[in-house]
Amino acid sequence: MHFLTLAAVKISRTPEDKELDNQIAEALKELEIQKQIETKNFMLDLAIGRCQNLQSSFSRAVNDGISELMYPYCASLEDPEYLEFDNRTERLREEYEAAVDCIRLPQGTIVEQYGDPLWGRFVVRDGKVFQRDAGPLHHEKRTKKAKRMVALPNYPRKKLYKSFEEYAEERCGFSFDEKHQGYGYYYNPNAMWDWYSIGGRWPELFLVKDTCTEYSIGERSWYNSDKKTEAPEGYMWVCAARKKDIAWKTMQEWINQKATEYFHKLEQMFLAGKADPDFHGEVVPAGVLHWGELVYRKNSTLQDFLEEYGISKNWKYPIRPHDIVDVDQWLSRGDSVLDTESGNYTSVDWRSCIDKYIDDMGEDTVLVAVDYHI
Incomplete structure (x- = not known):
C-alpha cells in the first residue's frame, strides 16, 4: 500500500551551482527529444522524472535530505547498526519434530505436499491424493496423475530429512548464524518502507x-x-x-x-x-x-x-x-x-x-x- x-x-x-544546473537541463532536453521518438519507453519516463526533480540546488538538497531521513526505515537495509536477528531455531526444531502430510511420487520419492516440487498442486484428502485446480471447473480431482501417487498423512519429518540442519537449510532456506548460534535472519525492526x-x-x-x-x-x-x-x-x-x-x-x-x-x-x-x-x-x-x-x-x-x-x-x-x-x-x-x-x-x-x-x-x-x- x-x-x-x-x-x-x-x-x-x-x-547556486549553475554548471550542474545547465548539465541537468541539457540532459533533460536530450531525454525529452528521445521521448518524442520512443513514446512508450518507461525507463525514459523515469529518467526524465529524476532530471526534473534535480534541476535546482534546492531540489537536490531536498533529495539528499530525504534520503538521509528515510534511510533508517528501509525494509531491505543491510547496515548492521539498524538490524536485529530473528532467531527461528526453536520454531524450526518444533517443525522438524512434527509430522506433516506427505506424498510418495510415482518414482518412489517422498515429499511434503507443500514443498518442492509439488508446492500444493497435489494434496492429501481422506487418505488419498487429489490434484488441485484440475479440469475446466478448477476443482480438486482424482486425476490419473493423482492416482499414481500415494498419500502419507502425518508423516514424520525426521524420516524426510537426514538431519535438523538439512531441514533448516535446504527445506526452509535459513543459514546458520555464528554470532547468535542459530538459524534465522536479520531484519530492520523499524522498517516502514x-x-x-x-x-x-x-x-x-x-x-x-x-x-x-x-x-x-x-x-x-x-x-x-x-x-x-x-x-x-x-x-x-x-x-x-x-x-x-x-x-x-x-x-x-x-x-x-x-x-x-x-x-x-x-x-x-x-x-x-x-x-x-x-x-x-x-x-x-x-x-x-x-x-x-x-x-x-x-x-x-x-x-x-x-x-x-x-x-x-x-x-x-x-x-x-x-x-x-x-x-x-x-x-x-x-x-x-x-x-x-x-x-x-x-x-x-x-x-x-x-x-x-x-x-x-x-x-x-x-x-x-x-x-x-x-
Whole structure:
C-alpha cells in the first residue's frame, strides 16, 4: 500500500551551482527529444522524472535530505547498526519434530505436499491424493496423475530429512548464524518502507507563490504523470517548500472552493439521473460512483461533503499525511502514546498532532511530501 508521509528536513541556504544546473537541463532536453521518438519507453519516463526533480540546488538538497531521513526505515537495509536477528531455531526444531502430510511420487520419492516440487498442486484428502485446480471447473480431482501417487498423512519429518540442519537449510532456506548460534535472519525492526518517491502520488501538496525560488516538484507517479492541478492566479503547486513560503490559508480556501464546485457537479448529476459524458462513473440509487467509489451520497449536504473531501475549518494546516518523519522520529496515524499519570496507552489525536507539529517547527524548515510503499 502507498501512504503519504510529511517529512521535515533542515536545509541551509543552498549555493547556486549553475554548471550542474545547465548539465541537468541539457540532459533533460536530450531525454525529452528521445521521448518524442520512443513514446512508450518507461525507463525514459523515469529518467526524465529524476532530471526534473534535480534541476535546482534546492531540489537536490531536498533529495539528499530525504534520503538521509528515510534511510533508517528501509525494509531491505543491510547496515548492521539498524538490524536485529530473528532467531527461528526453536520454531524450526518444533517443525522438524512434527509430522506433516506427505506424498510418495510415482518414482518412489517422498515429499511434503507443500514443498518442492509439488508446492500444493497435489494434496492429501481422506487418505488419498487429489490434484488441485484440475479440469475446466478448477476443482480438486482424482486425476490419473493423482492416482499414481500415494498419500502419507502425518508423516514424520525426521524420516524426510537426514538431519535438523538439512531441514533448516535446504527445506526452509535459513543459514546458520555464528554470532547468535542459530538459524534465522536479520531484519530492520523499524522498517516502514520498501520503496519511496519525493512527490509520487502527491506531487502537488503545497501551494506557494509563483515567485518562490526554493521548491521541489519531485517525481510524479506513472498514474498522474499527465495530471496538472489548477492553482489560483499567482500561485503554483509543489511537493516541497519552506514552511514560511507555503500559503496555508490560500490552500484551504482554494481546496474548499474546488470541493464545493465538485459537490454541486455531483449533485446535479444525481438529480438528473445520469453522469456527464466525460465523468468516469455512474449514478446509482445510493448516489454517484466515481471509479467504483461512492463519492456523493443521496441527501448529503455540502458540509458533509467538505468534511470528507474538503478541509475542515478546524484544521490549521490543510494536509492529510498518514505519517510524519524527521531526524528524531517517525510518527504514524493510529500510534498510541503512554500517559505517564495513568500508565495507560491512549491513541494519538492525529489532527491535533499534525497542527501542533507544524506549529512548533521553525519557519525555515522544509516540508516534503513523500510517497512511500510498504
